[in-house]
Amino acid sequence: MINRQCPHLPERSGRITGPACSRLVAHLAEILAVGEALEHALALLEGGDVVAIPTETVYGLAGDATNGVAVARIFEAKGRPRFNPLIAHVADRAMADRIAVFDPLSAKLAEAFWPGPLTLVLPHRADSGIHPLATAGLDTIALRMPRGFGGELIARLGRPLAAPSANSSGRISGTTAGAVAADLGDRIKLVVDGGATPVGLESTIVKVEHGELRLLRPGGIGAEEIEAVAGAKLLRGASGIEAPGMLASHYAPGAAMRLNVDKIAGGEALLAFGGKRAAGWEQAIALRNLSEAGDLREAASNLFAFMQALDRVGAATIAVEPIPFEGLGEAINDRLARAAAPRDKIG
Structure with a gap:
């Protein structure tokens, strides 16, 4: 910030x-x-x-x-x-x-x-x-x-x-x-x-x-x-730290992360994906859509920049809509899971 x-x-x-x-x-x-x-x-x-x-x-x-x-x-x-x-x-x-x-x-x-x-x-x-x-x-x-x-x-x-x-x-x-x-x-x-x-x-x-x-x-x-x-x-799967980017908590914003949401709580920021919104999305204090078309390559290119933008609005939590796991979706979900991990696991 x-x-x-x-x-x-x-x-x-x-x-x-x-x-x-x-x-x-x-x-x-x-x-x-x-x-x-x-x-x-x-x-x-x-x-x-x-x-x-x-x-x-x-x-x-x-x-x-x-x-x-x-x-x-x-x-x-x-x-x-x-x-x-x-x-x-x-x-x-x-x-x-x-x-x-x-x-x-x-x-x-x-x-x-x-x-x-x-x-x-x-x-x-x-x-x-x-x-x-x-x-x-x-x-x-x-x-x-x-x-x-x-x-x-x-x-x-x-x-x-x-x-x-x-x-x-x-x-x-x-x-x-x-x-x-x-x-x-x-x-x-x-x-x-x-x-x-x-x-x-x-x-x-x-x-x-x-x-x-x-x-x-x-x-x-x-x-x-x-x-x-x-x-x-x-x-x-791997045993221990064999390469960069394998720490349990990584890529983390200041806000907490809530993943695979189907309903938005008041005061949350929303990281959306695709054309269908989670219930209550109107309550989000800010919204960024990784790809309105549901394109995983576009979503990957936008991921970190949009996380940073939502982190700057001051929300305590960033809610994230589900993202498919195929193709680049596996990497996107990996980064989101590490961003949402308990912060005491950051090295």
């Missing part, structure tokens, strides 16, 4: 007005458009700093994955638990092969879906150069190849970028530069503005183990698409 006394600052910064506000604004992150930001972003990354960048999924908080200081700054800026591993983003398959060992099925999936919103968890090469803090002590590493600005930035840097979502740990992921700046703007130096992210959900994470394909986190590629390429069913 935006600070009411000093609108350039996040809500958490407290009561700051007048000259004090003006002095602090100078220390907020600079926002530069994609076409203007590459050289500045490279200089910050080379110096061991972090940069918020657009990807096709959500905005990422990027740092050199081989630099322990940079990785530590990611954890510090997000307030992220150290046991939660980071995805390493690569420019091409050659860079990926220097970091991890690909089995035939993982290689097939990379060929089909990279660059794009698929993350593969693979055995980690001991001589990869990735800082141990990025892997949280695991012998595996999560790898993704992003499109657009992120891919160009990594290629110019010549080293992989660790880049979790650019938001405070456990909170709603940023899908616009403005949302990132409102959350992290007083903790980082640069936000690269690439507009609203097209997918709007984090990447799908899968892992091949003992010849079987396991879904660790649903995301921007539907399970059915992956199964069609793999020629095998995706297994669900």
